[in-house]
Amino acid sequence: MPWELKSDRPIYTQLIEQIELMIFSGVYPLGSKLPSVRDMAQEAAVNPNTMQKALVKLEEDGLIITHRTSGRSITEDARMVEMAKTKLAQEQISDFLEKMQLMGFEQKEILTIIDNMVKEMKK
Amino acid sequence: MPWELKSDRPIYTQLIEQIELMIFSGVYPLGSKLPSVRDMAQEAAVNPNTMQKALVKLEEDGLIITHRTSGRSITEDARMVEMAKTKLAQEQISDFLEKMQLMGFEQKEILTIIDNMVKEMKK
DNA sequence: ATTATTGTATTAACAGCTTAATACAATAAT
DNA sequence: ATTATTGTATTAAGCTGTTAATACAATAAT
Numbered sequence A, B: 001m002p003w004e005l006k007s008d009r010p011i012y013t014q015l016i017e018q019i020e021l022m023i024f025s026g027v028y029p030l031g032s033k034l035p036s037v038r039d040m041a042q043e044a045a046v047n048p049n050t051m052q053k054a055l056v057k058l059e060e061d062g063l064i065i066t067h068r069t070s071g072r073s074i075t076e077d078a079r080m081v082e083m084a085k086t087k088l089a090q091e092q093i094s095d096f097l098e099k100m101q102l103m104g105f106e107q108k109e110i111l112t113i114i115d116n117m118v119k120e121m122k123k
Numbered sequence C: 001a002t003t004a005t006t007g008t009a010t011t012a013a014c015a016g017c018t019t020a021a022t023a024c025a026a027t028a029a030t
Numbered sequence D: 001a002t003t004a005t006t007g008t009a010t011t012a013a014g015c016t017g018t019t020a021a022t023a024c025a026a027t028a029a030t
Helices: A011-024 A037-044 A048-060 A078-102 A107-122 B011-024 B037-044 B048-060 B078-102 B107-122
Strands: A064-066 A072-074 B064-066 B072-074
Touching (some): A011 A078, A011 B078, A078 A107, A078 B078, B011 B048, B011 B078, B048 B064
Antiparallel strands (some): A064 A072
C-alpha cells in the first residue's frame, strides 16, 4: 500500500488515517513492531517531524505504544483496536449517509445505488 | 442549514462543498439569485475574501454565473448540475467503499451494516 | 566501554489559509 | 446625475503545517 498524500489536507492527519487503516486491516498486526520514525518518514516521503506528529497522536489514542529507545509497537489490546475500528466505521457510514441525503438522495435510492456498485465490484 | 465549518480543512473548500450541496438539493433553485458575497460571508461568519474564493471556484465549475455588478445566480443548465451531482455521488460512494474495504470489511458486511443503519434512521 | 539506534526537542525558514482594512470599477437604483 | 450595491483587487498581518538541519537523551547492540 503506497502512501497516498494529497495537498488539500494536513499531511499528518492523512498519515494518521492511513496508519490506522493498516492497523485495522492487519498490515501491522497486534503487538508487532513499527519501523523507526525516520524509516517510516522516508518510506512515506515526508519529514521525520511530520511522521512523529502522526505517531504521537496515534499513541495518545492508545493504538500505539512507545518504548523510549527501542521503537514503537502496535498495542496488544485487541478490544481497544476493535473499538476504534468500529467507531471509525460508524463515522464513515453516518457521514456518508448524511451527505447523500443532503444531496437529495432518498434512503431507498442510496441502498439501490450501493447495491449496484457492490455488484459491479464483484465482477 | 447552518454553516458547519471545522478547522481541520481549509474553510473555502468546505464552503464550496456546502454550497454545492445546497444547489444539488434545491435550496438554491436553478437560475435563482445568490446573496451578495458580503452577505453570504456574513451569514457564514467568514471573511468576504474567503467566500469570494469559494464562489470563484464554483463559477469555474460552471455551477454559478457571475453578473458583473448585479450579483451571482445559479446556472440554469439542469444537465450540468445533474452531471456534477452524479459525479460527486459516485466519488462519495467509491471513496466510502474503498475505505471500508481498507479497514477490512467484506462487501457483504458493508451492505448489511448500511442496511441496518438505514432501517435505524427510518424509525 | 563504545557505538549505533531510538525517540524527542529546538530553531529557522517558507508556503498556504484566513482575516482585516481598504480601494476600485461597473452598473443598478434613485 | 447621484448614490448604493455589486464583484474584484491589494496589502499586511497572524497562524498553522511542513521541511530542514541539528542536537540531545536513553538504551540496545557490539
